[in-house]
Every structure is written in C-alpha cells, then in structure tokens.
Amino acid sequence: MLNQKKFIVSHAPFCHDGSRISERSYHTMFAALPAIILGICQYGAPAMGVVALAISSAMLWELAFNRVAKQPVSIGDGNAAVIGLLFGMLMPATMPWWGVVIGTMLAIVVGKQIFGGIGGNPFSPVAVAIAIMMLSWKGFFDFDEMLCSYELDFAMIYPLTALKNFGTDAISAISTGDLLMGRQVGGIGSTFGLGLIIGGLYLIIRGFIRWEISVSFLVGVFVTALLFNISDSAKYAGPVFHIFTGYTLVGAFFLATDDSSSPVNCIPMFLYGLLGGVMTVLIRNLGVYADGVIFAILVINLVNPIFDKIRPKALGK
Amino acid sequence: MLETGCWKLDAGNWKLETGFKLPSLHFKFQSTTFNGFEWTLFIMVKRSFFGLAKPQFRYESLNGKPFEPEKISTPDRVTLFLKRPFAPNPLVRTGDKVKTGQKLSFYEDGDEYVISSVTGTVSSISPYMGDFGKSYTAVSIDVAGEEETDEQFGTAAEEPTLEKIKAFLDFTPGAPRMDALLDADKPIKTIVVCGIDRDLLIATNQYVVKSRVEAINNGISLLKKLSGVAHIMIAMPRALMKEAGSIGGAAGVELRAIDAGYPASLPKMMMKELLGKVVPEGKTCEDMGVCFLNAEAVASVGSAFKNRKIPVTKTLTLIKKDMTKVLVETRIGTPISDIFNTCDVSLDQGDRIIIGGPMTGSAVYSDDYPVQPDTDAIMVQANEDVSPVSDYPCINCGECVRICPAKIQVSMLVRFCEAGEYEDAADLYDLYSCIECGLCSFVCVSGMPVFQYIRLAKYELDRVRIAEAEEEATENA
Numbered sequence: 117m118l119n120q121k122k123f124i125v126s127h128a129p130f131c132h133d134g135s136r137i138s139e140r141s142y143h144t145m146f147a148a149l150p151a152i153i154l155g156i157c158q159y160g161a162p163a164m165g166v167v168a169l170a171i172s173s174a175m176l177w178e179l180a181f182n183r184v185a186k187q188p189v190s191i192g193d194g195n196a197a198v199i200g201l202l203f204g205m206l207m208p209a210t211m212p213w214w215g216v217v218i219g220t221m222l223a224i225v226v227g228k229q230i231f232g233g234i235g236g237n238p239f240s241p242v243a244v245a246i247a248i249m250m251l252s253w254k255g256f257f258d259f260d261e262m263l264c265s266y267e268l269d270f271a272m273i274y275p276l277t278a279l280k281n282f283g284t285d286a287i288s289a290i291s292t293g294d295l296l297m298g299r300q301v302g303g304i305g306s307t308f309g310l311g312l313i314i315g316g317l318y319l320i321i322r323g324f325i326r327w328e329i330s331v332s333f334l335v336g337v338f339v340t341a342l343l344f345n346i347s348d349s350a351k352y353a354g355p356v357f358h359i360f361t362g363y364t365l366v367g368a369f370f371l372a373t374d375d376s377s378s379p380v381n382c383i384p385m386f387l388y389g390l391l392g393g394v395m396t397v398l399i400r401n402l403g404v405y406a407d408g409v410i411f412a413i414l415v416i417n418l419v420n421p422i423f424d425k426i427r428p429k430a431l432g433k
Numbered sequence: 434m435l436e437t438g439c440w441k442l443d444a445g446n447w448k449l450e451t452g453f454k455l456p457s458l459h460f461k462f463q464s465t466t467f468n469g470f471e472w473t474l475f476i477m478v479k480r481s482f483f484g485l486a487k488p489q490f491r492y493e494s495l496n497g498k499p500f501e502p503e504k505i506s507t508p509d510r511v512t513l514f515l516k517r518p519f520a521p522n523p524l525v526r527t528g529d530k531v532k533t534g535q536k537l538s539f540y541e542d543g544d545e546y547v548i549s550s551v552t553g554t555v556s557s558i559s560p561y562m563g564d565f566g567k568s569y570t571a572v573s574i575d576v577a578g579e580e581e582t583d584e585q586f587g588t589a590a591e592e593p594t595l596e597k598i599k600a601f602l603d604f605t606p607g608a609p610r611m612d613a614l615l616d617a618d619k620p621i622k623t624i625v626v627c628g629i630d631r632d633l634l635i636a637t638n639q640y641v642v643k644s645r646v647e648a649i650n651n652g653i654s655l656l657k658k659l660s661g662v663a664h665i666m667i668a669m670p671r672a673l674m675k676e677a678g679s680i681g682g683a684a685g686v687e688l689r690a691i692d693a694g695y696p697a698s699l700p701k702m703m704m705k706e707l708l709g710k711v712v713p714e715g716k717t718c719e720d721m722g723v724c725f726l727n728a729e730a731v732a733s734v735g736s737a738f739k740n741r742k743i744p745v746t747k748t749l750t751l752i753k754k755d756m757t758k759v760l761v762e763t764r765i766g767t768p769i770s771d772i773f774n775t776c777d778v779s780l781d782q783g784d785r786i787i788i789g790g791p792m793t794g795s796a797v798y799s800d801d802y803p804v805q806p807d808t809d810a811i812m813v814q815a816n817e818d819v820s821p822v823s824d825y826p827c828i829n830c831g832e833c834v835r836i837c838p839a840k841i842q843v844s845m846l847v848r849f850c851e852a853g854e855y856e857d858a859a860d861l862y863d864l865y866s867c868i869e870c871g872l873c874s875f876v877c878v879s880g881m882p883v884f885q886y887i888r889l890a891k892y893e894l895d896r897v898r899i900a901e902a903e904e905e906a907t908e909n910a
Contacts, residue, residue: 124785124819125796127885129871130812132820135878137828193825235828235879326831380831380844424842430863431701431839432714 137234140324140375141194145201147318148370150311152205155304158268159209163304166211167204173217174200177224187233195234199223202242202370205305206363208262215256219245239417240374246410257407259301270299275361276406283351295360302362309360316369325373328385333368334359336393344401352401363409364396371409377417384423392416490695492629493636493750493758494672502640502748502760505775507576510556511766512803513547513604515539515570519560523570529555531574534743535583536601539570548604550745550765553577564795565892574766587741595659602737606747606765607641607729608806613719614660622722623708624662626653626731628669628680629691629698632790635750635810638728640760642669645732646680652735653686656726667728668703695792696838696870700725715865727809747804751776752791752812754784763804769811770800783816792871823880826851833873833883839866843873843883850886855894864890 156163178196182189191197203223207216226248227241228234250257259274266272271289278286294300298308306312319325337358344352358364363371372378372392379385392412399408515537523539531537531549538546539558553576561571586601599611614621626649628642642649653665664687667680671690680688689707691697697706700718703725704710710721718725733744751759751772759776769788773780780786780800787794788802790810804811833843841863849858858864867887874884 120799121780121782121784123780123796123798123800124783124816125798126785126819126822127796127882127888128787128789128794129792129875129884130785130787130794130796130814130820131791131875132880133876134820135832135876136880137825137878140830140878233826235826375831376829378829380829380834381842424845427842428840430714430841430866431705431868432712432716432866433863 137193137195141198143322143324144198144319144370145194147315147324148201148205148305150314151298151308151366152201152305154298154308154311155205155209155306158298158307159263159266159304163209165213166207166209166216167201167304169213169216170204170207170220171197171200174203174220174224177221178229181225181229185229190233193234195228196224199228199241202366203245205366205370206242206246206303208256208259208302209304210262210265211256215249215253219249222248235376237374237376238421240371240377240413242374243371243410243413243417247414250405250410259303263301268299270294272301274301274406275357276400279353279357280400280406284349284353287353287357290357292356292360295357300361303366306363306366309365312365312369316365319369319373325369326378326385328382329373329378329389330368332386332389333372333393333396334364334389336390337364337368337396338393340394340397341401344397358397358400362400362407367392367396367409367413371413372416374417377420379420379424381424381427383426384420387423387426388416388420391419490633491693492670492695492698493634493639494670494693502762503751503776505761505763505767505772507551507580507764508767508771510553510573510575510768511549511551511764512571512573512768512801513537513550513766514561514563514803514805515545515547515572517543517545517570518568519558519570523558525555525558525572527555527557531555532581532583533745534586536585537572539572544600546600546604547572548601548743548745548765549574549583551576552580565888582742586737586743590738590741593655593659593738598659598734601743602734604765604806605730605733605737605744606806607638607727607731607733609726609730609734613724614656614662616719619719620722621660621662621719621724623664623666623724624656624660625700625703625707625723625725626665626667626728627698627703627725628667628673628728630750630790630809631696631698631700632792632794632810633695634752634756634758634812635790636758636760637748637750637809639670639673640750641727641729641732641748642667642673642680643676645728645736648732648735648739649680649728650735651739652731652733655734655738656731657686662724666707668698668707669728696868696872699868699870701868702838714863729809747806747808749804749808750810751778752810753778754813754815754818765806766803768801768803769797772804772811773800773813778813780813781816783819785814785816785819787812787814792875793869821880822882825879825881827881828879830878832876832878836872836876838870838872839863839868841866847873847881847883847886850890851881853893855890855897858890859894864894867891 175191175196178191200220203219223241223245227244228237231237275287275290296309300307316330320327338355341355341358345354379388395412395415396408399405399411525537525539533552535549536546537549551574553574556575557573559571561569563569589597595611595615602609628638630638657665666687666689668689668691670693674690696702701712704712704718712718712721736744745765746762747765749761751761761772785796787796788808827844827847829844837843846858846862849862871884877883
C-alpha cells in the first residue's frame with residue numbers, strides 16, 4: 117500500500133457534454149454583434165464609447181461586488197459582460213458616461229448580485245436597470261431629444277413616440293424595409309431588425325435560448341397589435357410596425373430569454389412569451405410610455421415562478 | 434467528451450448519428466478490432482453545434498462474430514466483500530484453509546456469506562467502507578496449493594430449489610438475488626432477463642447472451658420451474674435479436690428488443706416501455722410484481738446446477754483510457770490492478786478508476802479494489818479527461834428538465850437538495866420519481882453535481898427514516 121498513486125475519486129456521471137456558462141455568454145455577445153456594429157456605423161464613436169463603457173463598467177461592478185462580498189471572482193463567466201453589452205445596446209448613442217456607469221451598477225448590483233448572483237435574479241438585470249433609469253431620467257430615453265444632433269439619411273424621428281403623439285399618419289413614411297435594415301431612430305443595438313433576427317436565430321439553433329419564448333413573445337405582439345389595428349387603424353399601428361420598432365426584437369431574443377428569470381417547462385414558456393408580447397402592445401397603445409417592452413418583461417419575470425408550476429407529471433406520479 | 438450523437442460503423446464508414454435528423458457526417462476509419470471482433474465504437478464528444486436537439490446516447494452494440502475474452506490468470510490473493518459490517522470474533526479465522534466454491538459464513542446471526550473463488554488460506558478479515566456509508570467485511574484469501582473444489586454445493590445441487598440458489602449462488606457472477614422471488618408478500622409475475630447492460634459503453638451482458646446460450650436457457654427453465662413464474666421476458670438490443678434466436682427456446686419466454694438509446698435499459702424505463710407499467714413514485718419494480726435479473730446471473734444459476742459447481746469467474750468490460758473496450762474474464766475477488774497489468778493499462782497520478790459505467794458507476798481510490806459479483810465494468814479515465822465539477826449555482830437554463838426521462842423539474846429539485854431541504858424536495862419536486870440515470874449532471878451548464886445531490890438527498894432521507902423507525906421501536910419497547 118506504500119507509494120501508492122493517488123487517483124481522483126468523484127461521483128457519477130464521469131463525463132460531461134462540455135457546456136459552460138462562459139460559452140453561453142460569449143455566444144450571446146456574438147449574436148448581438150450584427151445589431152451593435154450597425155449602430156456603431158450609424159452613430160460613430162459615441163456609440164462605440166457607450167457600448168465599451170457599458171461592458172467594462174459592468175465587469176468592474178461585478179468585480180467590485182465580488183471583492184466587497186468576499187466571493188470568488190466571477191467575471192470570467194462572461195455574464196457581467198453580456199449584461200453590460202445588452203445594456204449598451206438599449207442606450208441612445210449620446211448617453212452621458214455617468215448614466216452608463218450608474219445604469220450598469222443598477223443592472224449588476226441591484227439587478228443581479230443582491231439576489232445572490234448568477235441564477236438568483238428574479239428579473240432580467242438589464243430590464244431592471246433600464247426601468248429604473250427610465251423612471252429616474254426620463255430624458256435619456258427620449259430618443260428624438262437625445263439624437264437631435266445627428267442628421268442621418270432617414271427620418272430622424274423615434275417611431276414609437278411619433279405614433280403615440282400623432283397616430284399612424286406620422287409613421288406612414290417609414291417603410292418596413294427601413295425598420296428591418298435599421299434605418300430608424302432608437303437605441304444603439306436595438307434598431308437593426310434583420311441583425312437581431314439573425315442573432316436570435318443563431319442563439320435558437322445553437323440551443324442557447326429557447327425558441328418557445330422568443331416566438332410566443334413575437335406572436336403575442338403580432339396578435340395584440342393586429343387586434344388594435346383592426347379596431348382603430350388611425351390610432352394604432354399594424355403588427356409589423358410593432359415588431360420592428362423599439363425594443364421588441366431585443367426583448368424577444370435577448371431579455372425575455374434570460375435564463376434565471378424565464379420558465380423552463382414547455383407550456384409556461386409559451387404563456388410567458390405570449391403574455392410578454394401582449395403586455396408590450398398594451399403598454400404601448402394604452403399606457404403612458406412610448407415603449408412597453410421593458411415593463412412587459414418585468415411583469416412576465418414576476419409571474420414566471422407561478423407559470424413554471426405548470427409542469428408535466430413526473431414518472432410514477 | 435460526448436457529443437449529441439454517436440459514431441456508428443456503417444458499411445465501413447464511421448457515421449455520426451445525432452438525435453437531430455441532419456445529413457450525417459461520414460468519416461472513413463480503419464476497422465477497429467479488439468479481442469478479434471468488431472465493436473461499434475462509441476466516441477464521447479462535445480455538445481453538438483445544434484444545441485436545440487436533445488443529446489442521444491446509444492448503448493454499446495455487439496456485432497460480428499463471437500470471440501474469446503481476455504482471460505486473467507488466477508491472482509495471488511483475492512478479496513471478497515461480505516455485505517455486512519465487520520464485527521469481532523467471526524466464525525472464519527485468519528489462517529483457515531478454504532477451497533474454491535466454499536461457502537463462508539462469518540457471523541452466526543444473519544445469512545450473509547461469500548463464496549471463496551480460489552483455494553488458499555484466509556489472510557485477513559477487516560472492515561471496508563463503501564459508497565454512501567455502506568460498510569462491508571473484507572476477506573482476503575491468499576491463493577495456495579492445488580485447486581480443490583468444495584463439495585457442499587455438489588450434493589445440494591441434486592435437488593434445486595430457490596432457497597438453495599439464495600443459499601449458495603448470491604455471490605456468483607451477476608449476483609442472482611432470489612429475495613424478490615422468495616418474498617411471499619409481493620408475488621412476482623414477470624421475470625425480466627436483461628441481455629443489455631444498464632450503463633453506456635458496457636457489453637458484458639450482451640456478450641453473455643451471445644456466448645452462453647445454453648447456460649441461460651438452463652437457468653431460465655430452472656427459475657421458471659422453481660418459482661412458478663409463467664411470464665419470462667428477455668430484453669436485449671435489437672441488433673442482438675437476430676443472433677439470439679436460439680435463446681429462451683422454452684415456451685412462455687418472450688424475446689423483446691429494447692431501444693438502444695440510454696437510459697432505456699434502466700429497470701423503471703423497461704417497466705414502462707416493455708410492460709407498459711409505470712412504477713409509482715417511491716415504489717420498486719418488485720412491488721409491481723416484476724423482477725429483473727442480469728443475463729449473467731441467470732447463466733450462473735444455469736451453469737451452477739448443470740455442472741454441480743459454483744461459478745467463480747466473472748465477465749466484465751474494461752474500458753480503457755482511449756475508450757477502447759476489452760472483455761475480460763477473471764475470478765471474483767481479483768484486484769483490478771491484475772486486470773490492468775494483463776491488459777496493458779498504465780495508471781498515472783490523478784487518473785480515475787470507475788467501477789461500473791460512465792453514467793452511474795462509482796470511483797474507487799485504489800487499484801487494489803477487487804472484482805465483485807456485480808462488477809460489470811471497469812473504466813479508466815486519464816487525468817485530462819476528468820471533467821471538473823463547479824460550485825456554480827443553477828442558472829435555470831432548463832437543459833436538465835428537457836433531458837430528464839422521468840420528467841422531473843430538476844432545476845427546482847436541485848435547489849431544494851442543495852439547500853438540504855430534502856423533505857420538500859421529495860414532497861414538492863418528485864425526488865422519488867428519479868430513475869438515477871445521471872443525464873442531468875451530464876448536460877448541466879453550471880457543472881453542478883446534480884445527480885450526486887439527488888442521490889445524497891435520497892440517502893439522507895433514508896437515514897432519517899431509519900432513525901425515526903428505530904426511535905419508535907425503542908419507545909414502544
């Protein structure tokens with residue numbers, strides 16, 4: 117028994133499929149790139165600055181929290197970077213630096229870490245941060261005001277505000293093609309519809325997000341907007357407009373699909389997405405806010421635990 | 434290591450099969466032959482590009498001609514585990530001479546015994562701790578002198594009964610347990626003979642089905658006669674069905690093919706697929722009137738009564754570091770280091786030795802560990818292939834929920850288990866529906882030891898229940 121080699125003793129199973137949280141994070145960031153690159157092309161260096169600051173400050177907040185809470189450093193899993201990146205995508209290009217830093221603090225510390233870090237957050241951290249920012253500094257999300265210094269080759273009006281204030285006449289000049297190709301005013305990474313769809317499909321095919329949530333979210337938006345549009349087409353825009361404007365696509369593919377705040381069972385995923393879509397259009401059409409995606413996502417995050425109780429009977433039950 | 438598919442030999446090409454119906458990728462490979470026969474090589478690879486598809490794992494499939502397994506010569510010393518804790522003053526003493534096939538009972542109370550697999554002298558009797566606090570009495574026998582066979586069973590075997598199987602053959606290859614058949618409270622209506630191994634990468638029972646048809650047939654007709662169970666079913670992979678025509682020739686024996694995808698060969702899955710019976714939560718298959726026996730166990734019974742000799746040679750699959758497999762025949766009690774030496778397996782610091790298969794086996798800390806009657810496989814993993822577990826929490830991605838064959842909401846269950854709330858885990862999130870396949874841990878993105886948490890929860894609850902029952906008993910007394 118002397119000079120025995122030491123072997124590793126651990127528990128079954130003795131193999132793993134190699135998936136990692138960091139892998140999920142990096143692919144999510146990769147999928148968001150097309151939309152962000154177009155935003156940076158349109159708005160130039162300030163947009164680049166906002167995105168870069170958002171990612172780096174989010175990671176620094178996470179690191180700072182790790183240190184203060186004496187936790188192992190967790191920025192390596194890429195989750196903080198994803199949160200920063202998504203936060204940056206939703207910002208106007210002219211966001212002041214301190215707004216970005218406070219926003220990522222809200223996302224990382226308030227949205228995620230105080231609930232115990234990754235996996236513990238009941239709400240999408242990005243949605244929490246944006247919602248607090250929207251309530252605290254309304255002006256930052258007035259895209260017409262924020263981007264007034266830009267003169268790009270498309271109508272420089274924020275479609276959702278125009279719709280809210282002046283009805284469908286005001287948006288008749290905006291074609292679906294323009295919306296799809298990012299020729300609209302909005303957040304840095306939230307205007308390029310085609311890019312977001314490609315990114316979302318990539319994540320779905322690779323299995324990093326669930327199609328059930330994204331598709332039912334978009335179906336919810338489509339059906340509700342269609343019903344409003346049928347009831348009063350002068351006041352309420354059509355379903356396609358609602359899908360390609362504001363944060364709808366970012367919400368459907370990147371925010372609503374946040375792992376810890378979304379359901380895992382099949383029927384709950386459909387209900388969750390559907391409710392999110394319905395709430396989005398209800399807030400847009402009936403509420404005071406031009407865009408309802410963020411609040412809709414907070415609402416569905418809130419009901420997620422109850423939805424997730426709908427589950428198949430386990431074997432032998 | 435594992436991708437959502439497996440490599441299969443198809444007309445000389447290696448084909449990647451995925452659960453997703455995509456054009457299969459074709460690769461040309463040299464034909465791989467071990468022990469002079471072809472194996473369907475199962476390569477464990479990474480998560481597939483198309484993560485939307487559920488991973489599928491196929492059981493080992495034995496195709497091709499029969500062959501001779503690697504025979505390990507009789508070791509210098511064997512170690513046998515008696516299934517009860519060590520107590521002072523056993524009936525068998527150090528220095529006692531024993532013969533091959535001799536039944537050794539150690540304590541006056543209780544009917545546990547071991548069968549000596551060699552002729553020699555008892556050299557030590559000591560306690561041994563297994564997984565989950567199981568304690569055994571380890572008996573070492575030094576091999577000495579000419580091999581002699583004990584006659585006790587030979588006389589007893591003239592009139593076979595179930596009690597004699599229980600009294601003599603518990604410790605034979607495949608461990609044929611007769612307790613379920615002898616239990617008068619829970620009558621057994623069906624015996625399922627498993628011609629497939631429970632875990633991946635193992636071919637032991639398939640080999641037995643292919644090579645020991647006569648012994649199995651003999652064992653089946655004996656069991657049928659003795660137990661009076663009319664319905665006997667042999668479950669085996671579809672690939673083996675063609676070659677297994679001669680098995681179970683007697684009437685009332687049903688041959689059934691089972692799905693080659695893991696975990697179809699776990700007893701509770703077989704109950705559902707083959708018999709259409711769902712085992713209620715917390716019940717066993719025996720409660721439902723079904724008894725599962727490995728093909729090797731049945732073959733042991735058959736050959737024991739035919740030859741009037743207790744079989745002591747165990748067949749097992751050795752899975753080497755490069756995932757190649759060798760079938761091995763060895764005496765029960767042989768230290769696994771002897772097998773490694775014969776089959777050219779070199780071990781380094783930090784490797785992992787697994788008794789059993791990759792999904793449900795258990796790792797041991799020493800290469801002195803002996804082969805037991807139910808050791809169907811030994812797997813060796815190189816240090817660099819050992820997948821680490823992490824202390825990350827569950828991120829609720831739902832991979833485990835989607836792969837769970839028992840439809841448990843694992844993501845919630847593991848939260849309760851992690852927090853030590855075992856009662857709630859059982860009451861609210863179906864702890865006892867778990868069939869222990871280990872797939873949840875396999876796909877866990879956080880790298881959590883999900884399967885271990887579940888097993889620990891069951892173990893802890895059992896402990897509490899036993900303690901409560903004892904307390905009640907003392908109060909009543």
